[in-house]
Amino acid sequence: MEYLEIITHILVVMSLGWYLITNLQWYNYKLERVILKHHKQQWHIVYFLTPVLLYYLLPQNYFYIYFYLLYLTSFLFWNKNLDKPLVLTHRVKRFLALLLFITFAVDALVLASGTGFFGLFIPLFLAYIISTALEKIFFITYKNRAKSRLDTILGLKVVAITASYGKTSIKNYLHQVLKKKFRVYKTPRSVNTIGGIVKDVNDDLPEDTQIYIAEAGAREKGDIEEITQFLEPQYAIIGSVGEQHIEYFKTLDNIIHTKMEILRSPKLVHGFVHESVPILQYDTITKFPEGLEIIRSDLNGIWFDLTIDGESYHFHAPVLGSFNAINIAAVILMAKELGMSIDEIKIALDKLESVDHRLQLSKAGGKLILDDSYNGNLEGMLEACEISATYEGRKVIVTPGLVESNAESNTQLAHKIEEVFDLVIITGSLNAKLFEKVIKKTQVIFLSDKNNLQDTLAKQTHVGDLILFANDAPNFI
Secondary structure: OHHHHHHHHHHHHHHHHHHHHHHHHHOOOOHHHHHHOOOOHHHHHHHHHHHHHHHHHOOHHHHHHHHHHHHHHHHHHHHHOOOOOOOOOHHHHHHHHHHHHHHHHHHHHHHHHOOOOOOOHHHHHHHHHHHHHHHHHHHHHHHHHHHHHHHHOOOOEEEEEEOOEOHHHHHHHHHHHHOOOOOEEEOOOOOOOHHHHHHHHHHOOOOOOOEEEEEOOOOOOOHHHHHHHHHOOOEEEEOEOOOOOHHHHOOHHHHHHHHHHHHHOOOOOEEEEEOOOOOOOOOOEEEEOOOEEEEEEEOOEEEEEEEEOOEEEEEEEOOOOOOHHHHHHHHHHHHHHOOOOHHHHHHHHHOOOOOOOOOEEEEEOOEEEEEEOOOOOHHHHHHHHHHHHOOOOOEEEEEOOOOOOOHHHHHHHHHHHHHHOOEEEEEOOOOHHHHHHHOOOOEEEEEOOHHHHHHHHHHHOOOOOEEEEEOOOOOOO
């Protein structure tokens, strides 16, 4: 029986550790966010608090029945159905190895002392504390190495981009335009934290890069300043700023001031700042999009005029969404600042490709697919609805609504959805009650489990339908 007790103790601790590190990875390794900002607190109760309480309260034999027949089964099923499962990075492997080692050590001490009680909190606490300290030491080393690497690339120009909405699109569009003339490299995907950027510089930044485009994101004050002091960009873009991530920053002023940290670079030559940011006039700052006039926006692209140095120029880009004219305006101004002519920029824009999962148009099975699953702001989602409204056939939307936003914005979105779409498929429970309250006339289907989405679409949609995927929150949200 003693062996079963030891094996059970190890499995319980490792299960709790696996749950803990999974949530830490989701929330950028911020324990406070895991505890206070988690969108599904019931998971903490089911997969962490309950097994801990029952471990201490139940008689041993009863706990074995609960743990092996109920908990492990449900925990494995939960892991299997996550759409964002734990990624076994070096950091995660170090944590799990450390936790296993400490658990064995604690068990050995208990057996040697003869106390006969195997606790849960000491291994978890020690593993978390030691792991956090080690990662900080490792990160300082990695960061210094990356800083040295940046300094060895002679003549490197760095462009840093931040915004509440559209920073990834600006980054990708700017990369497509600049690569027509320069050797350009950008941070991949949505990498925008100091940790991700440091890793990118160490592992992937080519030595012959002339222009490095980096995206800077934030969840709290100081995040962008840390990135800025590391990269020391010569050029900066602050795109549209609004109440995205308001639950973390509390006020719009906090968001604005955090975004403006990008202008504190000691090497700043010029910054392009969206008009939503209240900043004083400086010779090194250009506000945009002054002189922007959108001529046309539909499923074939956008056409707009932009005034530059007092002269109006006409541009076209085969990407969707009138708001992208604002993003592209920043791209045009930055490309011109870096030495491209207006004609060179126009030629590049004519071949501009959509950013993956951001108003990306395709066809599948006779249905028109509008993939806007990486867009999670109100302005962009309303624009996606407007574009969908131009389609003459049946229209379907798949969305969880807005995440990290407020009820007022989700209510506005719900009214627009009801106005445009014939079928609404709501994924997740985050905004389900609000949408159910607002949307009365349009057919609504609620999916608590996104694993059923494919079957639902097969049954509920038809050839000739337009299907808009608007925002795609992982199922831990």
